[in-house]
Amino acid sequence: MWNTIIRGSAQSQNPLKAILRYTQMAKRGIEPDRFTFPFVLKACTKLCLRKMGFGIQGKALKMGFIGNSFLRNTLIYFHANCGDLSVASELFDDSAKRDVVPWSALTSGYAKRGKLDVARRYFDEMPLKDLVSWNVMITGYAKRGEMESARKLFNEVPQKDVVTWNAMIAGYVLCRECEKALEMFDEMKNAGDRPDEVTMLSLLNACADLGDLQVGIKIHWSLSEMVSSGFNVLLGNALIDMYAKCGSIGRALDVFREMREKDVSTWNSVIGGLAFHGHAEESINLFTEMRRSSKVRPNEITFVGVLVACSHTGKVNEGRQYFKLMRDGYNIEPNIRHYGCMVDLLGRAGLLDEAFKFIDSMEIEPNAIIWRTLLGACRIHGNVELGRRANERLLKMRRDQSGDYVLLSNIYASKGEWDGVEKVRKMMDDTGVRKEPGCSLIEAEEKALMRFLFDSKSNINFKTKANNLVP
Numbered sequence: 178m179w180n181t182i183i184r185g186s187a188q189s190q191n192p193l194k195a196i197l198r199y200t201q202m203a204k205r206g207i208e209p210d211r212f213t214f215p216f217v218l219k220a221c222t223k224l225c226l227r228k229m230g231f232g233i234q235g236k237a238l239k240m241g242f243i244g245n246s247f248l249r250n251t252l253i254y255f256h257a258n259c260g261d262l263s264v265a266s267e268l269f270d271d272s273a274k275r276d277v278v279p280w281s282a283l284t285s286g287y288a289k290r291g292k293l294d295v296a297r298r299y300f301d302e303m304p305l306k307d308l309v310s311w312n313v314m315i316t317g318y319a320k321r322g323e324m325e326s327a328r329k330l331f332n333e334v335p336q337k338d339v340v341t342w343n344a345m346i347a348g349y350v351l352c353r354e355c356e357k358a359l360e361m362f363d364e365m366k367n368a369g370d371r372p373d374e375v376t377m378l379s380l381l382n383a384c385a386d387l388g389d390l391q392v393g394i395k396i397h398w399s400l401s402e403m404v405s406s407g408f409n410v411l412l413g414n415a416l417i418d419m420y421a422k423c424g425s426i427g428r429a430l431d432v433f434r435e436m437r438e439k440d441v442s443t444w445n446s447v448i449g450g451l452a453f454h455g456h457a458e459e460s461i462n463l464f465t466e467m468r469r470s471s472k473v474r475p476n477e478i479t480f481v482g483v484l485v486a487c488s489h490t491g492k493v494n495e496g497r498q499y500f501k502l503m504r505d506g507y508n509i510e511p512n513i514r515h516y517g518c519m520v521d522l523l524g525r526a527g528l529l530d531e532a533f534k535f536i537d538s539m540e541i542e543p544n545a546i547i548w549r550t551l552l553g554a555c556r557i558h559g560n561v562e563l564g565r566r567a568n569e570r571l572l573k574m575r576r577d578q579s580g581d582y583v584l585l586s587n588i589y590a591s592k593g594e595w596d597g598v599e600k601v602r603k604m605m606d607d608t609g610v611r612k613e614p615g616c617s618l619i620e621a622e623e624k625a626l627m628r629f630l631f632d633s634k635s636n637i638n639f640k641t642k643a644n645n646l647v648p
Contacts, residue, residue, distance in 0.1 A: 195220035257286030288317035319348025355383035421450025449482035460486035484518035524554025
């Protein structure tokens with residue numbers, strides 16, 4: 178009876194109950210048998226209770242059960258999953274090699290800890306490879322960005338499941354090869370395999386990176402059919418992020434309002450999305466609503482969105498107040514992005530002297546982006562002297578960005594100071610910096626004109642869009 182209860186608890190959503198039952202069993206003086214220990218070890222594995230697991234191993238050794246193959250395999254699985262790979266390897270003797278479970282456990286243990294060479298050795302030596310081992314190796318290569326190796330194994334898998342497909346799709350997204358991720362999803366559908374929520378999350382990230390709104394909408398429709406009780410926080414956040422990055426802020430707001438539960442990332446995605454897409458007033462109003470809700474506390478990313486909103490609407494005083502509120506009200510130390518937002522805010526408003534002083538008073542070292550932001554503001558407002566000073570600071574950090582020179586050249590040109598323009602051009606020639614040609618994106622029917630270069634050597638690339646991605 179005790180073994181049945183412990184086994185059921187170990188397999189449940191609350192494996193801690195198995196540990197408690199085992200403890201009660203010991204207190205009552207009931208001796209465990211060779212079946213008890215594997216069930217308790219499985220609970221220890223789920224909870225990663227290393228000390229408890231070692232204690233179980235010692236007890237089993239003392240009682241003479243350590244030679245039991247089922248118990249030994251469970252011990253190997255426990256040690257491989259909880260990080261004691263050397264112990265797991267010691268237990269992996271000739272008797273254990275006859276079973277697929279310890280092979281799979283060791284392959285998984287080494288792969289999850291980034292030791293793919295060792296994991297691959299175990300994988301290649303396995304007399305019989307199970308699907309878990311295939312998926313572990315493919316996932317390991319994908320997480321490390323070795324997609325060619327992952328694809329090679331993927332092509333060799335005798336039978337794939339949704340985890341196999343998800344590993345490849347997520348790997349391509351991680352490597353920013355999002356079009357390949359969408360192509361892989363096409364293969365998945367053609368093979369007759371059904372996606373799950375993990376698949377859709379990866380696809381939404383791919384659509385967000387590509388800015389492919391139409392495919393994103395189709396993924397949304399399919400998700401609505403899969404999830405009838407409303408989106409959880411993870412799915413809702415992914416949808417909001419995708420719509421915001423694709424410029425469909427109205428759809429992002431619709432998803433936001435429909436979500437029953439929201440975390441700080443939910444609020445941040447909408448606040449930032451509104452700010453970056455010209456809805457600054459709505460962004461600030463939403464931030465006010467967030468503060469009133471009291472359920473979610475703003476973090477450093479929230480304030481980036483709010484400061485961007487203030488910058489885009491010229492709300493200088495409000496921006497100063499929010500910058501102060503971040504530290505005084507929420508104990509958040511400003512990082513380089515917050516300082517950059519403040520420089521942009523002051524620069525857009527034409528407060529160039531204040532912006533310069535603000536940079537000099539920064540508690541962290543300003544980076545090239547900070548000085549480039551100020552230089553851009555000097556160009557807009559035609560301030561040659563401050564532009565020259567900002568450019569000097571910028572060139573001390575980097576000398577290989579053509580845009581830094583072009584901005585200063587434009588400042589001189591706007592004031593008719595052609596000698597200054599010539600000096601900038603000479604600096605570019607002396608350092609070997611060459612201006613990058615212009616780049617445009619034009620979409621037409623099923624093809625996207627990806628690049629049109631405005632220089633002496635035009636280069637036009639066409640790429641067919643993936644537009645049939647309906648899950």
